[in-house]
Amino acid sequence: MNNCIVAFCCEHSAYPAADLAGKLKLHYPENLRIIRVPCAGRVDLIHILKAFEKGAAAVMVMGCEGGACHHMTGNTRTKERVKYCNLLLREIEADGRLVAMFNLSPNAPHKFVGAVNEITKRIKESGR
Amino acid sequence: MIIAERKPMDEIKRMLAPYKKVLVAGCGTCVTVCWAGGEKEVAILASQLRLARSAEHNEISIFEASVERQCEREMVAEIKDKVTEVEAVISLACGAGVQTMSEMFEDKPVFPGVNTTFIGMPEKEGLWVEMCGACGDCFLDRTGGICPIVRCAKGLLNGPCGGTRKGGKCEIDPDKDCAWVLIYRRLEKQGRLDLMRNYYAPKNYRAVKRPGRIQAAKA
Structure with a gap:
């Protein structure tokens, strides 16, 4: 798992977007590890921290667009959790930007690839 | 209930600096409800400490345990085996819990991981106010x-x-x-x-x- 990017993808939005990116043969970094979750709201702080403990370079949480969550508020709750996780990482002098929340719709494969490229850029900037 | 908030990370790191085997002990009562020292906060602190130490190339072995009430000797006794395995304990319970733990395991340093602040109640999600x-x-x-x-x-x-x-x-x-x-x-x-x-x-x-x-x- 060393230096990979862990992406927790909501099965209603980011996961189909990733699927579509594959079908369209869009290129994104090969060190991406996708974990399908029933809702971005399922992702807890400890899941993110454990990913870093196992050696992940960055963690992405990808959920539905604002107001489109299948479970009503899963994406907004997780956005707050991710913000708190930024703080937890900064507390231990790690780069808080290496955990980020992205909102996208299932038909947005380019946005999915853009998000992965964005986090890859942050990893490079953090010197990892 | 008793309200507490977690100590700053620097202070926790400084307390645990000399140790390589540490137990993070939580309490399932008041501090769980005020998000300071329950099972979840134990897992988060343990993970943060592992990450911090690993970044400093100074590995640490961390055990995690939570009891229903750390201010009761019978309940603290449930984690006796885990305490014997470690060099130090960081307790996320209120001051009463830390002292009960410290009294029961006199040969181990027991550090407070939270600042016990007041007796209060939740006003809204994530906000507690002093009442007594x-x-x-x-x-x-x-x-x-x-x-x-x-x-x-x-x-x-x-x-x-x-x-x-x-x-x-x-x-x-x-x-x-x-x-x-x-x-x-x-x-x-x-x-x-x-x-x-x-x-x-x-x-x-x-x-x-x-x-x-x-x-x-x-x-």
């Missing part, structure tokens, strides 16, 4: 169930003071309600406004002797 000063001589029967000792910024027994702002806010903190305005409105609803005319002599703070000790009546 544990003064040992409860005054709530005369104030409509609102404690002026902790909820009035000046702790006045004969309020309100002259500084109450428009809208019944406190002169010290305009975001805070004036406790005595709240008391007045509560007593008005209960038809007990005559209590506002009483003069209350300075409070006898000697009612609580330190350390406090209460022996239940034997049946």
Whole structure:
């Protein structure tokens, strides 16, 4: 798992977007590890921290667009959790930007690839 | 319930710096409810410590355990095996829990991972407010169930003071309600406004002797 990017993808939005990116043969970094979750709201702080403990370079949480969550508020709750996780990482002098929340719709494969490229850029900037 | 908040990470890291095997011990009662020291917070702190130490190339072995109430010896005894395996314990319980743990395992250093702050209640999600000063001589029967000792910024027994702002806010903190305005409105609803005319002599703070000790009546 060393230096990979862990992406927790909501099965209603980011996961189909990733699927579509594959079908369209869009290129994104090969060190991406996708974990399908029933809702971005399922992702807890400890899941993110454990990913870093196992050696992940960055963690992405990808959920539905604002107001489109299948479970009503899963994406907004997780956005707050991710913000708190930024703080937890900064507390231990790690780069808080290496955990980020992205909102996208299932038909947005380019946005999915853009998000992965964005986090890859942050990893490079953090010197990892 | 007792409200606590986690100590700053730097302070926790400094306390644990000399140790390589540490137990993070949580408590399943008050500090769980105020998000400071429950099972979840134990896991988060343990993970943060592992990550911090690994970044410094100074590995640490961390065990995690939580008991229902860390202020009871019988419950703390449940994690005795785990404590014997480690060099130090960081407890995320309130001060009573830390001291119970420390008393039971005298040969191990037990560090506080949280600052125990007050007795309070949740006002909304993630916000707790102080409600009781544990003064040992409860005054709530005369104030409509609102404690002026902790909820009035000046702790006045004969309020309100002259500084109450428009809208019944406190002169010290305009975001805070004036406790005595709240008391007045509560007593008005209960038809007990005559209590506002009483003069209350300075409070006898000697009612609580330190350390406090209460022996239940034997049946």
